[in-house]
Amino acid sequence: MVENRRFLNVLTHLVLIIGVLVVAFPVYVAFIASTHEAGAFVRGVIPLTPGDHFWATYSQMLGSGWQVAGAPPVWLMLANSTIMALAIAFGKITISILSAFAIVYFRFRFRLLAFWIIFITLMLPVEVRIIPTYAVVANLGMLNSYAGLTLPLIASATATFLFRQFFMTVPEELMEASRVDGAGPMKFFKDILLPVSITNIAALFVIMFIYGWVQYLWPLLVTTQEDFYTIVLGIKRLMASSDRVPAWNLIMATVTLAMVPPVMVVLLMQKLFVKGLTETEK
Template sequence: MIERRPWLTLFSHCILILGIIAVALPIWVALVASTHPAEAFKQGVIPLWFGDQGWITWKKVLFSAAGNGVDVPVWLMMINSLVMALAIALGKIAISILSAYAIVFFRFPLRMLCFWIIFMTLMLPVEVRIVPTYKVVADLSLLNSYTGLALPLIASATATFLFRQCFLTIPGELVEAARIDGAGPWRFFKDILLPLSRTNIAALFVILFIYGWNQYLWPLLITTDDHYYTLVMSIKRMVSVAEGDIAWNSIMATTILAMLPPVLVVVGMQKLFVKGLVDTEK
């Protein structure tokens, strides 16, 4: 029997409300700040209610040069970030699921050694190998290109490990039944493994999309052409002004726009995302 304690319920709700306020307050401040003129922030006081410059600021941010050293509009940077995030997410999933499929269902020499070599790359984040990676990308003339933005980041040991663990739960009887029915390796992968991995793919897509969208250091390093700037790295460039006033209203509007795609992806795929983390559908 569950004991009802009203004071404990009230305490839990208060903690939850405080947590919501702590998370939502910075977003509210950014949204409100985007509706005020840039001069409103010279006094050092942050307004907490909407101003009358919202339409002007958002129109300028979306369709004019972002300013503060960034000479392209935000919509173009959003497209660059979207292309990079989708390429990284889909590329990581494609490579990882194929490599996990080969490691689990094929018998070849040094199979486990290959897996552990892949797994050991978790010890080498992008920041550690960024100089040799930059050298390779520069030698291949991939600077200031979508390929250069995404290609060095599409390998993922974590996704390979997760898909391997998922495939290991598939009963051997299912593999044998598919073989008796005449299903070859490609048909078994396409008709059996992919449907069984649907929720895992969805969960990984959400995580990897956010990872790709929030990339800062790598785009900052390899892009010098404004037309290949991503949204996250451009916010830093907009803040770094040597002379003159910082256009905080435009920066706050850009920040809100940078948050929208990841939020939409999480909300749109929430059901599959949660199911992929807690249920294997086997």
């Protein structure tokens, strides 16, 4: 800073500490709730200090689940979420890097048309076309399947744009040199373009993984069998039954477990995450 003002510096840290605490507070309360036994919530307020049922709660949820509520074990829902998030991230990156390669490095008929068809998907988030998309997936017999969960979310103009922008900045000489050396387009793609894109791929992967993990409306529509519940969906199912049996500790343990994987991804790959976020949205 330009000048040093003691008061302002103290105030700055104070604001930041309060901000960090307020942001973290709901998660803290949820975690604390998950370490108590169900009886702790019958009277009075939510406890604010840890209880001693951490292992009991988490081993029950991860193991057998909560049978009364009709939800599968949490490990199964975590596995489903992981499969869904990975499939969406892999799928989006694969199809968009291929189409961006075609659009940037080839000259062919209908190139502009293809570009516009992809571009239009930017304007059609799944939320605005819920019912007809559901009808398509149902007609294809893809309800209650991983394909039905992931395929409609895979097409993404954002990723294609990102790769297109990036490919435009790749030096022309790389492609010309590889051509002089007699390499065909796919060899150039595999041996030169993919390796130079690796940071962008990784950054996009982080963002798309989170995007896939937090999906809710779509899984809600296409999965009716418990075997395909994702963890985010499972929480809602647990909540729905909580009017009868308010097992807050179990619900909050599931909530905590649902947050751990994507939050860990953000924290461990913060640099890639920030890069991915700021570049995909611009």
